[in-house]
Amino acid sequence: MRVHVADHPLITHKLTVLRDKNTTSPSFRALTEELVTLLAYEATREVRVEPVEIETPVTKTVGIALSDPKPLIVPILRAGLGMLEGMVKLLPSAEVGFLGMVRDEETLQPTTYAERLPDDLAGRQCYVIDPMLATGGSLIAAIDFLLQRGADEVIAVCLLGAPEGLEAVKAATAGKNVTVVLGAVDEKLNEHGYIVPGLGDAGDRLYGLV
Ligand SMILES: O=P(O)(O)OC[C@H]1O[C@H](OP(=O)(O)OP(=O)(O)O)[C@H](O)[C@@H]1O
Numbered sequence: 001m002r003v004h005v006a007d008h009p010l011i012t013h014k015l016t017v018l019r020d021k022n023t024t025s026p027s028f029r030a031l032t033e034e035l036v037t038l039l040a041y042e043a044t045r046e047v048r049v050e051p052v053e054i055e056t057p058v059t060k061t062v063g064i065a066l067s068d069p070k071p072l073i074v075p076i077l078r079a080g081l082g083m084l085e086g087m088v089k090l091l092p093s094a095e096v097g098f099l100g101m102v103r104d105e106e107t108l109q110p111t112t113y114a115e116r117l118p119d120d121l122a123g124r125q126c127y128v129i130d131p132m133l134a135t136g137g138s139l140i141a142a143i144d145f146l147l148q149r150g151a152d153e154v155i156a157v158c159l160l161g162a163p164e165g166l167e168a169v170k171a172a173t174a175g176k177n178v179t180v181v182l183g184a185v186d187e188k189l190n191e192h193g194y195i196v197p198g199l200g201d202a203g204d205r206l207y208g209l210v
């Protein structure tokens with residue numbers, strides 16, 4: 001597994017505002033979208049392309065276009081939905097599939113409560129989006145799901161990760177074509193499985209308590 005931690009002052013600045021407990025839901029949503037755009041720039045560095053011939057007003061030339069099959073973006077509901085708009089803006093021709101997952105706050109085990117994905121993902125590059133990589137359980141389950149459906153490659157885009165979760169994902173995906181791109185790797189997980197210093201519950205901060 002490849003790991004890329006974005007090291008850019010604009011990303012760190014926006015994350016700082018996101019972490020602040022006084023940041024309201026509307027600002028949190030806007031910042032999440034801005035952050036995704038910056039992270040997606042890094043995450044799509046290896047997006048598959050092919051040459052295309054075009055004609056400029058001056059001459060013929062060869063450029064590039066996204067290859068078929070187009071990439072698949074997979075937000076992990078709920079919190080991953082907050083990253084979808086930003087990702088789709090950068091990859092407008094991508095398709096979108098959905099995975100609904102929730103972590104049991106006692107056992108920290110994820111369960112999948114919804115799935116809407118193409119049956120066959122053979123040859124697809126899949127971009128999983130979820131702001132938080134805590135114990136890694138949800139991301140491991142999502143990656144497993146996509147690889148079992150035949151995905152060629154999985155690129156996960158997360159705003160924050162914990163070192164423990166990153167290690168768990170690394171161990172679970174050894175030898176697989178998986179990349180994780182993050183805005184920051186924080187200090188640790190606390191006894192409730194929350195990222196420290198973190199930003200709290202991303203789903204609640206985006207959409208309110210349920
Ligand atoms: O790495 P893990 O320990 O699995 O934790 C991370 C997961 O927890 C959060 O979702 P949550 O279960 O809170 O659901 P929500 O998005 O509906 O709030 C987050 O968005 C990840 O999906």
Ligand SMILES: O=c1cc[nH]c(=O)[nH]1
Pocket residue numbers: 079132134193194195196198199200201202203
């Ligand atoms: O810190 C955390 C851990 C899991 N899920 C969140 O939303 N935040």
Ligand SMILES: [Mg+2]
Pocket residue numbers: 079201202203204
């Ligand atoms: Mg949540």
